Amino acid sequence: MIDFLLFAVFTGLLLHGIHRKAIARIQGRPGPPIWQEILHSLKFSFKETWIPATASEVLFVAVVLVALGIWSAALFILLLEGSILMLFGIYMLHKIVEHGLGLSSGSPYGKFGAIRSVISAASEIPLFATIGAIYFVTGSLQLSDIIAYQAANGPLLLLMPPVAAAMYIVILSKMHYSPFAIIEAKEIVSGNRTEHFGVWRAALDVAFSLKTFVLLYAFVLIFIGGIPFAAVLVLMLLLLLSLSFVCALCPMLSPYDTVTMQSLATALVAVYLVAVVVIA
Amino acid sequence: MGTGVTGAICIAAGASAALDMLPLWGAGLLIVVAFPFFVVLLGLWWNASEGEGDIPFIGY
Amino acid sequence: MNSLAVPAIGGAELHVIEFGDIVNYFSPYTAMLFAFAVLFTVIAIVSRPERQVDIAFGGDAYYTKDIQPEQLKFQRFMAIACGLATLGAVVSGDVFNFTLFTSMVGITNIGIVAAYKNRHVLNAAFQYGIVAMIATVPLFGGAAIILATTGTLSMWELFGSAIAVPLIAKAFLVLGVMGEGMAPFYVAKAEITRAPGAPYVLIIHVSSLLLFLRVVEIVLSM
Amino acid sequence: MKPEGQGSIISRISRALSNYDYLAGVYALLVIIITIIGIVSLPFLAYEDVQVYPKHIDRSSPLDPYDRGGTPFNTTAVHAQYPDNSPYLGYVTAYLTPLSQFMADGSHHLGTTIVSHPGGIIDEILYNTRGLDTVVETSILFVAFTIAAYLFRRKD
Numbered sequence A: 001m002i003d004f005l006l007f008a009v010f011t012g013l014l015l016h017g018i019h020r021k022a023i024a025r026i027q028g029r030p031g032p033p034i035w036q037e038i039l040h041s042l043k044f045s046f047k048e049t050w051i052p053a054t055a056s057e058v059l060f061v062a063v064v065l066v067a068l069g070i071w072s073a074a075l076f077i078l079l080l081e082g083s084i085l086m087l088f089g090i091y092m093l094h095k096i097v098e099h100g101l102g103l104s105s106g107s108p109y110g111k112f113g114a115i116r117s118v119i120s121a122a123s124e125i126p127l128f129a130t131i132g133a134i135y136f137v138t139g140s141l142q143l144s145d146i147i148a149y150q151a152a153n154g155p156l157l158l159l160m161p162p163v164a165a166a167m168y169i170v171i172l173s174k175m176h177y178s179p180f181a182i183i184e185a186k187e188i189v190s191g192n193r194t195e196h197f198g199v200w201r202a203a204l205d206v207a208f209s210l211k212t213f214v215l216l217y218a219f220v221l222i223f224i225g226g227i228p229f230a231a232v233l234v235l236m237l238l239l240l241l242s243l244s245f246v247c248a249l250c251p252m253l254s255p256y257d258t259v260t261m262q263s264l265a266t267a268l269v270a271v272y273l274v275a276v277v278v279i280a
Numbered sequence B: 001m002g003t004g005v006t007g008a009i010c011i012a013a014g015a016s017a018a019l020d021m022l023p024l025w026g027a028g029l030l031i032v033v034a035f036p037f038f039v040v041l042l043g044l045w046w047n048a049s050e051g052e053g054d055i056p057f058i059g060y
Numbered sequence C: 001m002n003s004l005a006v007p008a009i010g011g012a013e014l015h016v017i018e019f020g021d022i023v024n025y026f027s028p029y030t031a032m033l034f035a036f037a038v039l040f041t042v043i044a045i046v047s048r049p050e051r052q053v054d055i056a057f058g059g060d061a062y063y064t065k066d067i068q069p070e071q072l073k074f075q076r077f078m079a080i081a082c083g084l085a086t087l088g089a090v091v092s093g094d095v096f097n098f099t100l101f102t103s104m105v106g107i108t109n110i111g112i113v114a115a116y117k118n119r120h121v122l123n124a125a126f127q128y129g130i131v132a133m134i135a136t137v138p139l140f141g142g143a144a145i146i147l148a149t150t151g152t153l154s155m156w157e158l159f160g161s162a163i164a165v166p167l168i169a170k171a172f173l174v175l176g177v178m179g180e181g182m183a184p185f186y187v188a189k190a191e192i193t194r195a196p197g198a199p200y201v202l203i204i205h206v207s208s209l210l211l212f213l214r215v216v217e218i219v220l221s222m
Numbered sequence D: 001m002k003p004e005g006q007g008s009i010i011s012r013i014s015r016a017l018s019n020y021d022y023l024a025g026v027y028a029l030l031v032i033i034i035t036i037i038g039i040v041s042l043p044f045l046a047y048e049d050v051q052v053y054p055k056h057i058d059r060s061s062p063l064d065p066y067d068r069g070g071t072p073f074n075t076t077a078v079h080a081q082y083p084d085n086s087p088y089l090g091y092v093t094a095y096l097t098p099l100s101q102f103m104a105d106g107s108h109h110l111g112t113t114i115v116s117h118p119g120g121i122i123d124e125i126l127y128n129t130r131g132l133d134t135v136v137e138t139s140i141l142f143v144a145f146t147i148a149a150y151l152f153r154r155k156d
Helices: A002-026 A036-046 A057-079 A084-104 A108-138 A143-153 A161-173 A198-223 A229-249 A255-279 B002-018 B024-046 C028-046 C069-091 C095-114 C119-150 C167-181 C187-192 C198-221 D009-017 D020-044 D098-106 D119-127 D131-153
Strands: C015-019 C022-026 C053-055 C062-064
Touching (some): A036 B024, A057 A198, A108 A143, A108 A161, C022 C069, C028 C198, C069 D131, C095 C167, C119 C187, C119 D020, C167 C198
């Protein structure tokens, strides 16, 4: 299990590097090498580290540990084919990590990042439309049951594309450089991560790489189903590249516009759900 | 010290799950608790030095 | 039937705490939510508030608001109360008990932010309070409709396939939790976040997210 | 930021939603919509009178609301001035306003022996043996009192 966790960490960091590289190439820049994010994390972990004098010490450190803990748990839920309700619960709890990162340091930039992360909490709503739809169609939220259902009826991606699109938007909103990534936009320095430097930043990079790995892996498992692990990795890479295209070509939205866009996405999925229920 | 202990817990949990000595969810739970401490303590063990806390970044 | 209906989407029942007619239970899902609530309640108990740094725009000056824990004593007390109410809500096996704990979370949230003196924060908190008060109507209305139509409030009974809960009751319940925890209406909450005392402000978000996660499980299961 | 009423439809919606003065209104609108749907669907909802007090008085029912021991309620010493106008004297539903009477006539859920108003169903819940609810309700009251006391005593 620990081996899979470490594998996920390094793959996730590599995926982050590929994401940056792809965006750079799409925008006509050379971009950093794809292992840049792995080097970054190592570099941060060697740096001098302290807790800012203004920070709320316990919270400042605890959110880093919580970030690592929840995403390791999410990975194990996928590995053991557990309940996707728990997986999405963890995804929601990640919001608390974002708030905590920004608020705990006392930095004005961190605070802006945290306030924006509160605003962008609407990004979780498409997720519940997704869960509701999956539960309605497959009759279970156990990942093993969903994979079995897809083995019998074909991938959910083809059975209910709007739901997959909603989940895609959810993943997009969590990518770096995405049009929804208002909490770490450049005008507020690094947003809620501004004060987490050194070892704290390295640990956060590890946690966020796990997050990217888990979200992509979950999308493939939920909407494509049980296929060999190598094929899963290839699909994750393709998914990431498509996300890179969106991130490279779309401008950053203004904070409240992201809320409106995500609410509209939810409304569309809700209309789709009602239509499915009425037809069925 | 802490790095070694938490790292050992992670490896032991992973190994005992592989050898069927521990249920998978139990091993997972152990790792979920130990792994975050391991990562942070590892960094704190090998990083440059400890300095005094300073005020946050306030712009260029 | 004297146990959680199987299969439950939150996982199998792990442990039960009985209070007469009201039963609290842990499933993997609610245990996870419970652990998270405990963690952040403990953080609110042990951690000191941060000192906010403000920049005076137009110059190089910055100043730090030095806030002593004594000044935020009441916020801490309310945050702990809010954490305890959240703990009650996430493990409750009874719809009415859940709604009671939810409205308690709403009130403690107002208590946390009402204690600040910043005018902007108080204005946002006022709007929040209005919404939380409106929300008690759909919240208890939902519980009342469930009782009137099914004759029971026990989640063990309601989660079984034998009992059909009307859609309107579920809609009321979700709407009530949305209002109490302000789940998707984050405008006022974002303004509240500007207040100092990170560990206590954070509890507002922890409680509303956990309540929302719990009500989603309840509504999907019924 | 463009002034009010300009920009694309999305940024106009965003601007309206970002003003927290509209918040209570937006939420109230949602509540009203769902409530109207609820009222429309009320005739289609079942009424579980095995567990909840029935609308019509059934002396033989173990749920008979007046059979709580003690002196039966209908032998009240209250003397009616106009017995014709208040045939149910001594009952909780003895006096219904015309609007309440109309609703009681048209619905299973209103105007039952004790449940003469919607909040009454909540009372029904509490008549059961529900200890923890009572504790939580008291806690809510205490919390509210604490907040009020703190705000009152706060030195500004």
